[in-house]
Amino acid sequence: MEIILDKTRWDILNHQAKVKILITGRRWGKSVLSAVFLLHQPFQQGERRLYIAPYYRQAKLIMFPLMKELMLQFGDVKINETELSFRFDNGAELSLKGADNPDSLRGISLGKNGSNGVVLDEMAYIKEGFFEEVITPMLLDHNAKALLTSTPNGFNHLYSKFLLGLGKNPMYKSWQFTTLEHGMISKEAVLEAKKTMTADQYKQEMLGTFLTAGNKAVWNFDRNVHLQPIKDMPPQMFFGLDFNVATMACIVMGRYSDGTVVAVDELVLHNSNTDEMARLMKKKYPYVKDCYPDPAGKSRSTVAVNNRSDHSILREHGFNVYAKSKAPHTKDRLYSLNRLLKDSEGKIRMTVAPKCVNLIKDYELCQRDNNGNLSKKDENLTHFLDASSYYIDLKEPAYRRTATTLEF
Numbered sequence: 001m002e003i004i005l006d007k008t009r010w011d012i013l014n015h016q017a018k019v020k021i022l023i024t025g026r027r028w029g030k031s032v033l034s035a036v037f038l039l040h041q042p043f044q045q046g047e048r049r050l051y052i053a054p055y056y057r058q059a060k061l062i063m064f065p066l067m068k069e070l071m072l073q074f075g076d077v078k079i080n081e082t083e084l085s086f087r088f089d090n091g092a093e094l095s096l097k098g099a100d101n102p103d104s105l106r107g108i109s110l111g112k113n114g115s116n117g118v119v120l121d122e123m124a125y126i127k128e129g130f131f132e133e134v135i136t137p138m139l140l141d142h143n144a145k146a147l148l149t150s151t152p153n154g155f156n157h158l159y160s161k162f163l164l165g166l167g168k169n170p171m172y173k174s175w176q177f178t179t180l181e182h183g184m185i186s187k188e189a190v191l192e193a194k195k196t197m198t199a200d201q202y203k204q205e206m207l208g209t210f211l212t213a214g215n216k217a218v219w220n221f222d223r224n225v226h227l228q229p230i231k232d233m234p235p236q237m238f239f240g241l242d243f244n245v246a247t248m249a250c251i252v253m254g255r256y257s258d259g260t261v262v263a264v265d266e267l268v269l270h271n272s273n274t275d276e277m278a279r280l281m282k283k284k285y286p287y288v289k290d291c292y293p294d295p296a297g298k299s300r301s302t303v304a305v306n307n308r309s310d311h312s313i314l315r316e317h318g319f320n321v322y323a324k325s326k327a328p329h330t331k332d333r334l335y336s337l338n339r340l341l342k343d344s345e346g347k348i349r350m351t352v353a354p355k356c357v358n359l360i361k362d363y364e365l366c367q368r369d370n371n372g373n374l375s376k377k378d379e380n381l382t383h384f385l386d387a388s389s390y391y392i393d394l395k396e397p398a399y400r401r402t403a404t405t406l407e408f
């Protein structure tokens with residue numbers, strides 16, 4: 001691979017700040033620049049440098065192959081595939097680590113004579129305090145420099161670091177670029193990716209902005225836009241289900257031939273069980289056979305009767321059950337739902353019948369926690385949102401998730 005270093009990249013590499021914070025959209029070239037940051041100064045005798053990803057697996061899958069390729073230019077390097085490290089004849093060593101195992105890092109001094117000692121890649125996804133508690137002490141002995149880089153993830157600890165670098169303290173310096181500003185991928189590719197994203201997703205992932213979206217879980221829902229009475233029943237209909245003893249939630253959904261998804265009705269039972277719900281579904285909508293329940297219902301039952309799982313109960317009542325083998329990532333599920341409600345180009349692909357009062361309440365009131373997952377603080381919320389989203393997660397996913405990255 002041939003690495004291009006433009007003026008922007010050299011400015012970042014040459015800047016005198018001790019802690020550099022680089023915030024960009026996805027695929028800008030953060031990881032490649034991280035590798036250059038760690039390699040472009042000669043390794044001094046006995047010097048140690050570290051590349052740190054949120055998880056060891058990420059370091060191994062993303063950075064190790066790239067480092068190996070770049071290391072070919074140094075003839076005399078010994079590669080340790082299990083430790084993910086590179087050792088030079090003069091005793092210098094570069095290692096790749098995951099922030100998920102901080103104990104493996106203690107007691108190391110990084111850099112030498114003010115050289116670049118460490119990169120934290122995808123810093124927004126590394127635990128708060130990791131840099132201060134684990135890494136900063138390692139930088140003191142040799143006055144080593146650090147690069148913290150990431151795509152934003154809401155207003156978390158990375159945002160505080162970013163602000164530091166915009167301030168007057170010369171120790172810190174921040175940069176922020178969209179995927180297109182000095183980025184390495186084409187405008188066409190970015191526009192193509194934009195089509196698969198919600199507006200907020202695009203702002204965060206491609207424009208690299210810290211989002212103010214509040215913490216609403218269904219941030220694209222607007223009752224003035226999405227509440228639509230049902231004129232014609234959709235030709236394809238199915239149930240979305242979430243099983244809880246206190247609240248059995250079922251959303252009757254459909255899909256029109258143009259692909260628009262609609263929540264037609266909702267069925268609710270309190271202090272009940274899956275058999276009761278199955279009977280109610282058959283009574284109210286005898287011609288609907290397909291169900292998209294909570295994947296967790298594959299192995300467990302809400303009320304244990306003869307060891308039947310919720311899914312097998314539905315099948316016994318004659319329904320077809322479609323579910324992922326594993327519970328989907330809540331964050332992905334929310335993105336998929338929001339994107340269907342309104343995509344980055346403003347297109348509305350889902351509406352809700354006004355009679356779905358519990359669903360509407362969930363869409364308007366459910367919050368996300370600090371990690372972007374659905375907040376379960378209020379026990380009366382989320383069941384209907386959940387029920388409505390398993391179909392969407394299965395049939396209309398906003399992301400395809402590979403081992404460590406989001407693919408588009």
Ligand SMILES: Nc1ncnc2c1ncn2[C@@H]1O[C@H](COP(=O)(O)OP(=O)(O)OP(=O)(O)O)[C@@H](O)[C@H]1O
Pocket residue numbers: 002003004005024025026027028029030031032033151184185405
């Ligand atoms: N300096 C560069 N010179 C040449 N190509 C580059 C450079 N930086 C990035 N690229 C190309 O762009 C691709 C994306 O780069 P990289 O993985 O570093 O981006 P990233 O910002 O870390 O992406 P992600 O947000 O997915 O982590 C690389 O695979 C490479 O092909």
Ligand SMILES: [Mg+2]
Pocket residue numbers: 030031032121
């Ligand atoms: Mg990267």
